[in-house]
Amino acid sequence: MGQYPGNQYPGGQYPPQTSMPWPYPVMPQGGYPGAMPNGRGAYPISPTPHSKLAAGLLSIFLGCFGVGNFYLGRTGRGVAQLMLTLIGFPFFFIGPTIAMIWGLIEGILILTSSAGSFWHRDARGWELTD
Template sequence: MPWPYPGMPQGGYPGAMPSGRSPYPISPTPHSKLAAGLLSIFLGCFGVGNFYLGRTGRGVAQLMLTLIGFLFFFIGPTIAIIWGLIEGILILSSSTGSFWHRDARGWELTD
């Protein structure tokens, strides 16, 4: 076995940090309501607004609807564009405490 790095315990990785805490602080980074709304309006057919807010399931659904929808004479992208437009308007017109004013983690969007 090679020599361990300085500060690393002999047994391996578990217990490398004696305090049990991460060396990098994890602080909430609030998302912008304006950015989320505009991303949903202009790039909503690709799910960018939902990816920005951490709603990856919805983002993938919008992206797949757009990509697969091209096979069906542009019906899918049209639905995804309308979906993104409505979602962007709902985000921009939301008030504090509503579903549309929160990201996937439940944190309020900044105005």
């Protein structure tokens, strides 16, 4: 409790029911206490970590549809791969071939990545489990 720039409360104090300003400057690790209806507990920030093996295999085998990127939360890349496959299909399979090569390379990079690298993280920046 103390001063916070732009505080709207008199005396610079937060209201008694909160200890941090709203919106929170950072997410607490345990989630937001009491955020679930009927007091069922804290709202989880990440329900489960993503698997490196699953992400790599999905990228290799279903990469032309963007499944590996959708799994990791990179929806923009997933949509790009899917659109490349769907739009490029009538044009002599050029689009799907490019998307398959893209997925194959991404899958190999994910499977061979080490902790801390870009390919060893999901879209939120969480490390993949080995």
